[in-house]
Amino acid sequence: MMPTEKRLAPIAEKVLAGQRLNFEDGLALYASQDLPALGALANHVRERLHGDRTYYNINLHINPTNACFASCRFCAFGRKAFDEKAYILTPEEIVARARRSLPEGASEIHLVGGIDPRLKIEFYCGYIRALKQAFPHVHIKTLTPVEVVFIAKMSKLTVRETIERLREAGMDSMPGGGAEIFDDEVREQICEHKCDAAQWFETHREMHRLGMRTNCTMLIGHVEQPRHRVDHLMRLRAHQDEWAVRDETGNLLAGFQCFIPLSFHPKNTAMSHLPGPTGHDELRNFAVCRLMLDNIPHIKAYWIMLGVKQAQVAQWFGANDIDGTVVNEEIYHDAGASTPTGMTVEEIRRLVRECGRTPVQRDSLYREIAPVS
Numbered sequence: 001m002m003p004t005e006k007r008l009a010p011i012a013e014k015v016l017a018g019q020r021l022n023f024e025d026g027l028a029l030y031a032s033q034d035l036p037a038l039g040a041l042a043n044h045v046r047e048r049l050h051g052d053r054t055y056y057n058i059n060l061h062i063n064p065t066n067a068c069f070a071s072c073r074f075c076a077f078g079r080k081a082f083d084e085k086a087y088i089l090t091p092e093e094i095v096a097r098a099r100r101s102l103p104e105g106a107s108e109i110h111l112v113g114g115i116d117p118r119l120k121i122e123f124y125c126g127y128i129r130a131l132k133q134a135f136p137h138v139h140i141k142t143l144t145p146v147e148v149v150f151i152a153k154m155s156k157l158t159v160r161e162t163i164e165r166l167r168e169a170g171m172d173s174m175p176g177g178g179a180e181i182f183d184d185e186v187r188e189q190i191c192e193h194k195c196d197a198a199q200w201f202e203t204h205r206e207m208h209r210l211g212m213r214t215n216c217t218m219l220i221g222h223v224e225q226p227r228h229r230v231d232h233l234m235r236l237r238a239h240q241d242e243w244a245v246r247d248e249t250g251n252l253l254a255g256f257q258c259f260i261p262l263s264f265h266p267k268n269t270a271m272s273h274l275p276g277p278t279g280h281d282e283l284r285n286f287a288v289c290r291l292m293l294d295n296i297p298h299i300k301a302y303w304i305m306l307g308v309k310q311a312q313v314a315q316w317f318g319a320n321d322i323d324g325t326v327v328n329e330e331i332y333h334d335a336g337a338s339t340p341t342g343m344t345v346e347e348i349r350r351l352v353r354e355c356g357r358t359p360v361q362r363d364s365l366y367r368e369i370a371p372v373s
């Protein structure tokens with residue numbers, strides 16, 4: 001497809017030639033209103049990498065605690081310790097919840113939560129170990145850098161020591177949350193209590209140096225400007241250039257394996273006066289992210305946060321993953337998400353087929369674990 005806007009023509013040429021885009025290209029993409037052309041370019045890259053496959057997994061989300069001393073202005077999930085709705089699950093309760101809710105064939109439990117000074121490394125190693133003992137074949141994806149940096153501080157450990165202890169307990173990989181927008185001035189406005197960009201990258205770097213894989217995210221639709229988004233994407237790309245480890249055929253062994261664009265949901269947050277991103281902006285953002293992040297293999301349309309319909313459309317704007325069954329989502333539902341809190345495998349496969357893609361079940365490391373149909 002030929003773009004209707006002049007400024008997109010040289011960028012389209014670069015994309016078709018497999019050349020890397022620069023900061024100015026990123027700004028031009030975000031300034032574009034030619035959504036069909038952006039989608040076509042992003043889809044070109046997406047199909048070059050993944051054909052018509054859309055990946056999903058069978059997973060369960062558990063939030064071990066919603067108690068949080070931070071006050072991120074976009075968050076409707078964290079509760080102060082004295083709030084009557086604040087909770088901390090014991091390892092036994094976490095295992096009991098997993099026994100109750102883990103879907104048949106599940107390959108992953110995803111656990112993230114608030115940061116609370118009462119919780120030290122022993123708490124986290126405790127639930128990870130208990131889950132590994134109960135479900136030895138299930139991948140434990142847990143703790144964002146925000147949590148890891150806080151645990152390290154509270155436990156008087158380095159980030160490296162903290163990760164080594166968590167890994168020894170059974171942590172398999174790290175989700176991508178807490179990145180928000182890396183720019184200091186934006187962080188100051190929306191999440192000044194949590195770790196800064198340097199600490200966020202340090203945590204991922206230590207994971208990658210230990211040969212592990214992680215995900216990464218960007219939260220859009222609050223106070224950020226397009227230049228903050230482009231800067232964010234370029235920092236992720238630079239980190240991946242430096243720290244990703246690949247085998248001789250180019251397959252990723254350690255590094256960022258998946259990027260997840262996240263949309264700000266205003267309801268019940270301290271920024272509820274803001275409208276959040278439009279559907280147009282969400283799709284443009286998917287396309288720009290796919291085009292800028294040329295060294296991160298997968299882009300996920302997290303259906304819980306986007307809504308099922310937008311997650312389907314995103315499969316034509318650069319996304320090649322739709323997350324999984326999820327089962328127990330709380331974080332976006334506290335912020336007013338109207339999606340279900342989980343889906344069955346049949347529902348996921350149907351909605352992927354409906355949007356013209358082939359559903360492929362994967363594990364947490366993107367190994368295919370079900371035949372393509």
Ligand code: SF4
Nearest residue numbers: 068070072075078114
């Ligand atoms: S986003 Fe995380 S760190 Fe921030 S207030 Fe919410 S739970 Fe706490």
